[in-house]
Amino acid sequence: MDVRSFQLSDYRPVTELLETVLSEECYELTMEAFARQLSWDSELVLVASRGDEIAGIIIGTIDDNKGYYYRIAVHPDYRRQGMGKLLIGSLRQRFEQRNVTKILITADEHNEPILSLYESLGYAATDFFRSFQKLSIVAG
Numbered sequence: 001m002d003v004r005s006f007q008l009s010d011y012r013p014v015t016e017l018l019e020t021v022l023s024e025e026c027y028e029l030t031m032e033a034f035a036r037q038l039s040w041d042s043e044l045v046l047v048a049s050r051g052d053e054i055a056g057i058i059i060g061t062i063d064d065n066k067g068y069y070y071r072i073a074v075h076p077d078y079r080r081q082g083m084g085k086l087l088i089g090s091l092r093q094r095f096e097q098r099n100v101t102k103i104l105i106t107a108d109e110h111n112e113p114i115l116s117l118y119e120s121l122g123y124a125a126t127d128f129f130r131s132f133q134k135l136s137i138v139a140g
Contacts, residue, residue, distance in 0.1 A: 001055070001083065003090040006038065006045040013054040014047060021073040026110040030059070030071050037061055037070070046090050048074075048083050058087040060095070067095035067103045068129060072114065084117055104129040 006014065018027055018034075037045055037059055048056035056074040060067060069091060074083050095103050105111070105118050107128035115128060 001048055001050050001086065003046055003048045003086055005043050006047050006057070010047050010054055014057050017054055017057060017075055018073055021075065023110070026071075029110070030073075033061075033070055034059055044091065044094060046087055046094075048078075048087055050078065056083045056087050058091050060091045062095070062098060062100055065099075065101045067091075067098070067100040069103070069105045069118070071106075071111070084114070085121060088118070088121060103127065 014034075015031070018030055022030055034045065040061070044060040044062065046058050046060075047054050054075075055078040056072070058072045059070045061070055062068070069088065072084055072087055074087075092103065103123075105115065105123060105128050107115060107130045118127070119125075
């Protein structure tokens with residue numbers, strides 16, 4: 001399993017993954033944030049691949065020296081194999097390399113089901129950033 005920065009050639013498989021995994025509303029919001037983050041800083045969009053297949057993605061951003069985990073998606077065939085934890089850990093390393101002062105998890109209605117994953121990695125409820133704003137507004 002390999003985790004690396006998003007590349008343009010990943011666009012189609014990533015969008016197919018997001019469309020498969022996310023609800024229609026979540027997909028639309030995520031695609032807006034995904035495009036915006038790519039234009040700002042593509043190094044904070046990571047993909048996990050196994051062979052030639054994109055198995056997961058995590059989208060992060062930095063705003064006001066705070067790192068935010070925005071959205072994570074793992075293909076159903078690769079769940080419960082540590083891929084989510086690997087993506088979260090890899091993005092955390094990027095945040096630490098950039099000396100962010102605080103790392104927060106965007107806790108919107110779409111992320112609620114996976115907050116326990118972050119808790120299993122040592123994040124607490126105080127690390128959850130609850131906002132009704134889109135990433136494009138929060139980090140704009």
